[in-house]
Structure formats: structure tokens, C-alpha cells
Amino acid sequence: MTPPPIRVGGFQAMSLCDWPGQIVATVFCQGCPWDCPYCHNPQLIPPRPETPADCPDWDAILDLLQDRRGLLDGVVFSGGEPTLQRGLPDAIGQVRRMGFRIGLHTAGPYPGRLARVLPLLDWVGFDIKSGKADYDRVTRVKGSGARAHASLRLLLASGVDHETRTTYDPALLDNAALARLRAELAGLGLDRHKMQPCRTTGTRPRDP
Numbered sequence: 001m002t003p004p005p006i007r008v009g010g011f012q013a014m015s016l017c018d019w020p021g022q023i024v025a026t027v028f029c030q031g032c033p034w035d036c037p038y039c040h041n042p043q044l045i046p047p048r049p050e051t052p053a054d055c056p057d058w059d060a061i062l063d064l065l066q067d068r069r070g071l072l073d074g075v076v077f078s079g080g081e082p083t084l085q086r087g088l089p090d091a092i093g094q095v096r097r098m099g100f101r102i103g104l105h106t107a108g109p110y111p112g113r114l115a116r117v118l119p120l121l122d123w124v125g126f127d128i129k130s131g132k133a134d135y136d137r138v139t140r141v142k143g144s145g146a147r148a149h150a151s152l153r154l155l156l157a158s159g160v161d162h163e164t165r166t167t168y169d170p171a172l173l174d175n176a177a178l179a180r181l182r183a184e185l186a187g188l189g190l191d192r193h194k195m196q197p198c199r200t201t202g203t204r205p206r207d208p
């Protein structure tokens with residue numbers, strides 16, 4: 001039996017909010033190299049946990065998508081961080097060949113892997129954590145800012161339709177950090193960037 005191209009940690013058969021203006025199914029990819037305190041899917045951070053009992057396997061997801069051809073506009077690969085998994089281009093290719101448009105949610109930790117999947121994508125939701133200098137405080141991983149900004153530049157140069165957004169957590173980004181972020185966004189010409197408030201329900205407890 002051929003192994004599945006990606007490890008899936010969740011599946012949403014229909015979503016109206018994962019790709020603005022599109023009716024999509026969402027595949028939640030398992031694993032993320034970062035560890036943001038406000039993460040709403042902390043169960044998706046470990047690369048190889050137990051597969052949740054209610055999560056269909058990859059073949060079952062393909063069957064479900066087959067049944068929904070003509071009913072959905074596209075399929076979004078979300079996470080976790082989808083580009084963590086080397087099999088992502090194969091998984092996207094399988095879904096594309098079924099006729100679906102493809103969206104990707106990413107925070108850009110792997111610029112090289114993002115570059116490989118960009119030609120397969122119709123839309124990207126790109127999560128900008130902060131200005132480059134403040135990334136490590138948000139992701140809790142050293143050097144994350146340079147990788148994320150390299151990915152962002154690749155996305156902007158690709159011409160792929162996209163949305164950029166930042167989850168704003170005042171415990172992580174003070175006024176000076178916000179000013180640095182705004183200056184970088186302006187420098188990149190991102191005048192329609194979305195700032196979204198951080199919700200604490202569903203996140204892990206923080207250190208006092």
C-alpha cells in the first residue's frame with residue numbers, strides 16, 4: 001500500500017472562513033516547528049502524535065472530496081504548518097487533479113519548500129507574526145524572523161493571490177514592536193494587511 005503523502009490532524013468538510021469568499025474543505029496538516037503561546041491548534045504542533053479517532057485518513061479525505069466535486073470552490077491546506085511536510089506537493093497535486101483550486105495557510109518557516117509549492121497554489125493566507133526582529137519572542141524559535149520574511153518575499157514576488165494577517169497579542173508585541181511591524185509592512189507595500197486580536201480561549205495556559 002502506498003503511504004499517505006502527509007500526516008493529517010483534522011479535516012473540515014466545509015468552511016466559509018478559511019479562504020475569503022470561497023466555500024472550501026480544509027485539511028489540517030500535522031506538525032509545526034514553532035510554538036506560539038497563542039496557538040489555537042496546539043494539538044497540531046507535535047509532528048507525530050496519535051491520529052485523532054475522529055480524523056479521516058488521507059484516502060478517506062480524497063473519497064470525501066471526490067463526492068464534493070462541483071460543491072466546493074477549493075481545498076485549503078492549513079495546520080499546524082503544512083510546509084513542514086515534504087509530501088505536501090504530492091498531496092496538493094492529488095487534490096488539484098480532482099479539479100479543486102488550492103489554498104494554503106502558512107507562516108513561512110520553510111522558504112525553500114514554499115517556493116516549490118507556490119506554482120501549485122491559487123491563494124495563500126500568510127501569517128506575519130511580527131516585525132522581523134521580534135519573531136523569536138512570538139514563535140519561541142531562534143532565527144524564525146529571517147525565514148518568515150524570506151518566505152513572504154517569495155510569496156509577494158510570485159504573483160499568487162494572497163492575504164496577510166497578524167494575530168496581535170499585547171503580551172508579546174508592545175507599542176514599539178507594533179511600530180516596527182507597521183514600518184516593515186509599509187516597506188513591503190502591504191496596505192491591506194489584517195490585524196486580528198488574539199483570542200485566549202482554546203490556547204494553552206501561560207506562565208504567570
Ligand code: SF4
Nearest residue numbers: 032034035036039080
Ligand atoms: S505557527 Fe501557527 S500552528 Fe505553529 S505554533 Fe504558531 S500559531 Fe500554532
